[in-house]
Each structure stands twice: as C-alpha cells, then as structure tokens.
Amino acid sequence: MIPAGTYTIERDHSELGFNVRHAGIAKVRGKFTEYDGTIVIAEDIAQSSAEVTMQTASIFTGSEARDNHLRSADFFDAENKPTVTFRSSGVRVNDDDEFVLVGDLTLNGVTRPVELDVEYNGAATDPFGFQRIGFEAKTRVNRKDFGLTWNAALETGGVLVSDQVTIQLEVSAVKQA
Numbered sequence: 001m002i003p004a005g006t007y008t009i010e011r012d013h014s015e016l017g018f019n020v021r022h023a024g025i026a027k028v029r030g031k032f033t034e035y036d037g038t039i040v041i042a043e044d045i046a047q048s049s050a051e052v053t054m055q056t057a058s059i060f061t062g063s064e065a066r067d068n069h070l071r072s073a074d075f076f077d078a079e080n081k082p083t084v085t086f087r088s089s090g091v092r093v094n095d096d097d098e099f100v101l102v103g104d105l106t107l108n109g110v111t112r113p114v115e116l117d118v119e120y121n122g123a124a125t126d127p128f129g130f131q132r133i134g135f136e137a138k139t140r141v142n143r144k145d146f147g148l149t150w151n152a153a154l155e156t157g158g159v160l161v162s163d164q165v166t167i168q169l170e171v172s173a174v175k176q177a
Contacts, residue, residue, distance in 0.1 A: 001096070002041050002048075003123050007133055007173035009037035009052065015170045016054055020143075021162035023154060030070070032084070034058035039173050041133070046091050050101060054084040074150040081109050089113075096120075101137065107146040114139050116169070131175040139167050 017031035037052035056076040059067055071078040088103035101116040121134035142163050143149075152160040 002045060002120055002133060003131065003175070004041050004043050005131075005175045007039040007041065007175050009035070009039065009171055009173050010132075011035070013172035015168075016052070017169070018165050018167050020165045023160055024158045024162065028061060028066075030059055030061035030067075032056075032058050033060050037171075037173075039133075039135075039171075045093055045099070048088075048091050050086070050088045050103070052086045056082055056084060075148055076108065086114070105141065105146075108148055110146045112141070112145055114141060116167075133173050133175070135169070135171045135173075137167075137169040137171070141165050141167065 011033075015031050016035055017029060019027045019029045022028045032054040034055040035052060035058070037050065039050045040048055042048045056078040057071055059070050059076065059078075061067055061070070070076055073080075076084075083106075085106045086103055088101050090102040092100040092102065094100065097120045099118040099120070101118050103114060103116075104111050105114045116137040116139045118135055118137045121136060123131065123133045125131050143161075143165050144163050150161070154160060
C-alpha cells in the first residue's frame with residue numbers, strides 16, 4: 001500500500017523524459033531539467049492526484065543545436081509557451097502496484113487527455129529521515145495532436161521526426177510535513 005500524504009517530486013532523483021524516432025532508424029531521448037510536481041496519495045488510491053509543470057526552455061537532449069531548435073517556434077516555442085503541464089483527473093487501479101493515471105496534458109497551448117501507465121516502485125525512508133515513494137510512468141502521444149508539426153522529408157523517403165512520442169517518467173517524491 002502506498003503511504004498516504006502529499007509528496008513533492010524531487011529533481012535530483014527523478015527524470016521527466018521522452019523519446020522519438022529520428023529518420024525512422026534511431027531514437028532520440030530528451031528530458032526536462034526544470035520542473036515542479038506534486039503527488040497527493042489519498043487513503044483510497046483512486047482519489048489520488050498529480051500535477052506537474054515543466055519548463056520548455058529546460059529541454060535537454062545532449063545536443064545544443066537540437067535543444068535550441070526544440071526551444072524555437074518550430075517546436076516548443078519556449079519564449080511564448082514556457083510550460084508543459086499535466087493535471088490528473090482520475091486514477092484507475094489495476095492492482096496494488098499498477099495504475100492508470102488519467103489527466104490533461106497541455107503542450108504548445110493545446111490540452112488533450114492522456115493516460116499514463118504507472119508502476120509503483122515502493123516507499124523508503126532515506127538516510128536523512130525523509131519518506132520517499134517511487135513511480136515509473138509511460139504513455140505515447142502524437143505530437144501533431146498538440147500542434148507540433150515541423151518536419152523534414154528525407155531523400156530516401158519518410159520524414160526526419162516521427163509523429164509518435166513516448167513520454168517516460170522516473171519519479172522519486174518526498175513526503176511533505
């Protein structure tokens with residue numbers, strides 16, 4: 001059972017990332033390095049909630065040129081649309097360790113419903129006395145559903161950036177007093 005309480009996502013031990021096919025042959029991985037998130041675990045897990053805000057300017061893929069392109073109006077338009085948000089609207093319980101977190105993802109000024117498959121990884125008290133919980137979550141979205149349509153045709157056929165994006169979250173959250 002997940003310990004009830006309000007938890008803050010801790011950046012040093014979490015990763016909010018994604019991957020997308022590049023040129024149809026390889027996956028490019030990226031993450032947001034600046035974000036805030038709160039998870040509220042209710043006594044009845046189905047009444048729990050989560051909210052996360054990511055700063056689009058903090059995108060990191062390991063390539064400065066690519067990161068700058070992703071921050072541009074071709075993709076995230078970080079100057080005019082500085083955040084990506086997720087707000088849950090419900091939880092479906094599959095079993096003690098697996099859930100579906102239902103909510104709204106707002107990206108590029110467009111809000112769409114998404115469902116994240118969530119696996120609870122456990123709870124622990126760290127050496128500093130803080131209670132932590134851990135989760136992994138995953139979903140797939142079509143970037144065009146969020147108005148992210150930039151692409152480039154390849155000589156060999158196909159396109160540079162696939163439409164399907166896998167969002168992957170590794171979360172360690174600390175219980176608030």
